[in-house]
Amino acid sequence: MKTLAGETRALREQRRKALVAYFTAGYPDSEAFASLVRAAVDAGADIIEVGIPFSDPIADGPIIQASSSAALKNGMTLPLALETIARLHAEVPVPLVVMSYLNPILRLGTDAFARDAVAAGVSGVVLPDVSFEESHSLRPALSHAGLAYVDLVAPTSGEARAQVIARASQGFVYAVSMTGVTGARSASLADASELVEQVRAATDTPVYVGFGVSTPDAAREIARTADGVIIGSRLMQLAGDGPARGSAARVADFLASVRHELDALARDARVVF
Amino acid sequence: MSRGRFGAYGGQFVPETLMPCLFELEEAYSAARSDAGFQRELDDLLVRYVGRPTPVYLAARFSASLGGGVRVYLKREDLNHTGAHKINNCVGQALLARRMNKRRLVAETGAGQHGVATATVAALFGMECTVYMGEVDIERQSPNVRRMKLLGAKVVPVSSGTRTLKDATNETIRDWVTNVRETHYIIGSTVGPHPYPTIVRDLQSVIGREARAQMLETEGRLPDDVVACVGGGSNSLGIFSAFVEDRDVQLHGVEAGGSDEGDSATLTRGRPGVLHGAYSYLLQDEHGQVSPAHSIAAGLDYPGVGPEHSFLKDEGRVAYHRVTDEEAVAAFQSLTRLEGIVPALESSHALAFVQRELGRARGERRIVLVNLSGRGDKDIDSLEKRLR
Numbered sequence: 001m002k003t004l005a006g007e008t009r010a011l012r013e014q015r016r017k018a019l020v021a022y023f024t025a026g027y028p029d030s031e032a033f034a035s036l037v038r039a040a041v042d043a044g045a046d047i048i049e050v051g052i053p054f055s056d057p058i059a060d061g062p063i064i065q066a067s068s069s070a071a072l073k074n075g076m077t078l079p080l081a082l083e084t085i086a087r088l089h090a091e092v093p094v095p096l097v098v099m100s101y102l103n104p105i106l107r108l109g110t111d112a113f114a115r116d117a118v119a120a121g122v123s124g125v126v127l128p129d130v131s132f133e134e135s136h137s138l139r140p141a142l143s144h145a146g147l148a149y150v151d152l153v154a155p156t157s158g159e160a161r162a163q164v165i166a167r168a169s170q171g172f173v174y175a176v177s178m179t180g181v182t183g184a185r186s187a188s189l190a191d192a193s194e195l196v197e198q199v200r201a202a203t204d205t206p207v208y209v210g211f212g213v214s215t216p217d218a219a220r221e222i223a224r225t226a227d228g229v230i231i232g233s234r235l236m237q238l239a240g241d242g243p244a245r246g247s248a249a250r251v252a253d254f255l256a257s258v259r260h261e262l263d264a265l266a267r268d269a270r271v272v273f
Numbered sequence: 274m275s276r277g278r279f280g281a282y283g284g285q286f287v288p289e290t291l292m293p294c295l296f297e298l299e300e301a302y303s304a305a306r307s308d309a310g311f312q313r314e315l316d317d318l319l320v321r322y323v324g325r326p327t328p329v330y331l332a333a334r335f336s337a338s339l340g341g342g343v344r345v346y347l348k349r350e351d352l353n354h355t356g357a358h359k360i361n362n363c364v365g366q367a368l369l370a371r372r373m374n375k376r377r378l379v380a381e382t383g384a385g386q387h388g389v390a391t392a393t394v395a396a397l398f399g400m401e402c403t404v405y406m407g408e409v410d411i412e413r414q415s416p417n418v419r420r421m422k423l424l425g426a427k428v429v430p431v432s433s434g435t436r437t438l439k440d441a442t443n444e445t446i447r448d449w450v451t452n453v454r455e456t457h458y459i460i461g462s463t464v465g466p467h468p469y470p471t472i473v474r475d476l477q478s479v480i481g482r483e484a485r486a487q488m489l490e491t492e493g494r495l496p497d498d499v500v501a502c503v504g505g506g507s508n509s510l511g512i513f514s515a516f517v518e519d520r521d522v523q524l525h526g527v528e529a530g531g532s533d534e535g536d537s538a539t540l541t542r543g544r545p546g547v548l549h550g551a552y553s554y555l556l557q558d559e560h561g562q563v564s565p566a567h568s569i570a571a572g573l574d575y576p577g578v579g580p581e582h583s584f585l586k587d588e589g590r591v592a593y594h595r596v597t598d599e600e601a602v603a604a605f606q607s608l609t610r611l612e613g614i615v616p617a618l619e620s621s622h623a624l625a626f627v628q629r630e631l632g633r634a635r636g637e638r639r640i641v642l643v644n645l646s647g648r649g650d651k652d653i654d655s656l657e658k659r660l661r
Contacts, residue, residue, distance in 0.1 A: 054561075054562065055434065055562040055563040056434070056439065056440075056548060056549075058443050058446045058447060058450075059288045061447070065433060077560040078560060078561070079560070101547075102286060103546045103555070103557065103562075104560055104561035104562070105561070106546055106547060107546065107559070107560060107561030108560075108561065129288060129547065129550075130286060131286065131288075131289060131292050131466075132292070133276060133285055133292070134285055134286055152288070152289045153289060154288070154289040155290070156289075156290050156291075156292075156293045156294065156453060156454070157289060157290075157292070161292075161293070165289070176288075176289065176290060179290050179450060179453050179454065180290075180447075180450060181447045181451065184447075184451070
């Protein structure tokens with residue numbers, strides 16, 4: 001079975017900057033969500049991050065809050081999201097990573113979640129409200145089942161702590177580009193590149209930058225140092241603005257232009273991989 | 274077992290961005306506790322600025338109305354500066370913020386009492402202040418909104434979710450995570466990630482220390498029962514903490530039983546989960562989504578509860594009960610008419626429990642101590658509408 005770590009390493013070996021696309025499960029609705037994912041993969045996304053909607057998403061800005069609450073109104077739940085992922089997994093050739101606040105997972109049961117997620121084809125998890133300290137009680141069960149436990153590092157972490165966390169992270173290291181919530185502000189290039197350097201000095205695990213990466217230009221600048229970029233709020237905004245019928249096309253156009261920038265960057269021999 | 278736990282409950286379930294700030298707060302608090310200068314300054318502010326100690330008052334006419342031999346004492350936190358126990362915590366946390374060189378304070382508020390107390394210490398210490406408040410609460414506690422603005426705070430209406438305390442807390446956390454380098458979050462209750470539940474309890478424990486000594490002085494013995502309302506749980510832990518080791522003293526936490534529209538009875542009707550940084554009892558649905566709470570008292574209208582309460586419940590040390598909106602309003606009217614004391618709707622829940630359960634208690638000299646956590650001026654507008 002392919003692991004997330006294997007896939008992210010392979011991308012680096014191919015000199016391909018990773019493009020991670022986030023979508024909230026069940027938004028705008030279950031069917032449209034699946035179309036968005038397919039369109040993103042066709043447009044060049046390397047990894048799909050599926051957000052499990054939660055009633056109180058404290059790490060998210062207004063756009064993902066809105067997509068989450070709309071998805072909940074549509075009846076989305078963690079078990080339904082895993083069913084949707086299982087169907088998508090059969091169709092799309094890229095790794096699927098789940099991003100979830102902890103409580104829905106606790107309610108399902110950590111072991112049951114791990115088993116069902118692996119069965120659905122999920123290859124990794126990102127838990128934004130689980131601190132590194134609290135992760136110790138979850139990490140073994142999730143990793144043992146075959147899910148990569150992806151840790152987040154932040155500009156406030158400080159070098160020593162960021163490096164300890166980065167060494168523990170599986171699949172990739174999720175570097176938060178700025179102090180703040182998703183999508184509310186633009187990524188801070190200075191904060192992000194300092195953090196990326198710290199992580200690189202500690203581990204070979206690829207480092208991807210997320211939070212506030214909202215334009216192809218920003219993606220290119222961040223990927224000069226990072227191994228990949230994670231884009232969420234901008235995609236949710238594109239999906240939600242305007243007629244539902246065109247949402248997959250809008251998302252695909254945007255991701256294709258990001259892909260173009262990342263690929264142009266990769267042809268520059270000075271860029272680090 | 275990880276850090277900052279009360280049994281299985283508590284912990285630090287927050288985004289990584291905030292973790293270094295929690296370490297800093299823990300260090301600052303630990304240093305402050307062993308710093309005589311900090312204690313002196315805090316004590317001095319509590320006496321000269323807050324107006325402590327607050328009296329315990331024998332509510333003779335209220336007691337007589339219960340029809341038994343019960344003597345009900347009220348710990349008069351309503352007499353504090355700004356009208357509730359919330360200021361005890363805010364004064365201490367503002368001193369901590371100053372130690373950490375944070376010049377900006379943020380706070381969530383439900384009833385507005387914590388928002389007013391935070392705005393007050395911000396004025397006192399010359400700090401910038403932003404308070405998040407749900408739109409529903411802005412409507413039902415408007416006098417406190419005006420007070421906060423007069424004090425120089427920025428009041429940000431929160432329109433997401435249930436538009437009450439839960440969502441105000443979400444929004445405050447989002448502000449904090451964005452401006453963490455220069456901002457201290459004064460959490461208003463014994464909730465949130467470690468070390469907040471401990472810090473807030475410690476700062477509120479002055480209520481219990483005073484009350485215990487005052488009861489010994491007045492009655493020559495400890496009360497049989499200590500009663501307090503529980504939203505997040507700070508006024509109750511403040512008074513309970515002094516009596517936890519006194520095994521003969523019955524401790525009663527009173528939750529909001531609400532109405533047909535729902536309730537906020539987290540400990541009696543919830544199950545453990547994670548919200549706002551801690552593992553604790555939580556009102557949630559079968560898929561782990563947080564359920565909307567309801568209470569006539571904005572300060573109790575919260576689907577979570579402090580982790581130490583979850584521990585005390587499981588241990589059986591504190592008994593938790595429910596009181597409805599209607600019972601609380603009746604108790605509000607009783608105390609107002611019988612004693613000339615206008616209690617906050619939150620505190621009225623504790624009084625209503627006494628009326629319902631302890632009134633006809635046997636024993637000639639049963640002594641009940643109620644934490645009258647705040648005054649009800651803020652509730653007059655919404656009560657007038659309801660009673661009209």
